[in-house]
Amino acid sequence: MEHTEIKQLITSYHEGTLDDSQKEQVEEHIRTCPECRQEFEEMKKFEEVMEKMAFKKPPKETWEGYWSGVYNRLERGIGWIFMSIGAMILLFFGGYKMVEGIVQDPEIPLLLRVGILAVLAGIVVLLVSFGRERIFVDKRERYKEVQK
Secondary structure: OOHHHHHHHHHHHHHOOOOHHHHHHHHHHHHHOHHHHHHHHHHHHHHHHHHHOOOOOOOHHHHHHHHHHHHHHHHHHHHHHHHHHHHHHHHHHHHHHHHHHHHHOOOOOHHHHHHHHHHHHHHHHHHHHHHHHHHHHHHOOOOOOOOO
8 A cells, every 4th residue: 555545544543444454554554654653643642632531511500500491481482372372262252252142132233243244254364364474474584593
């Protein structure tokens, strides 16, 4: 093997990815080549230093702060979900009772009943349309990560 090929194999030698014949060729070459021997030794020292290194463990307070932040966000999210569901149930039930009262009241003229129901149907259609449009726009917002 040529000198440049051996230099490329030195890293693989330390990683343990060479087969036996390649290992022997690298070892034989570094016995005779001072430049490659120096690079081999530097890589060996580098590997020893890297093995001794470890990530610093964050203090307990950091983890407690992290998890309390996660729990707070979860609690708030769940709270908003329950509140929204409750509000929707109340609004739909109230709307149903109002429509039921209008339809069943014989004193309200038919034309007035139809007009009130048409207005209510229009409001419902507009609210649904607005909600769908907001969801569509939010999903395709390209700059939502940009802060002002």
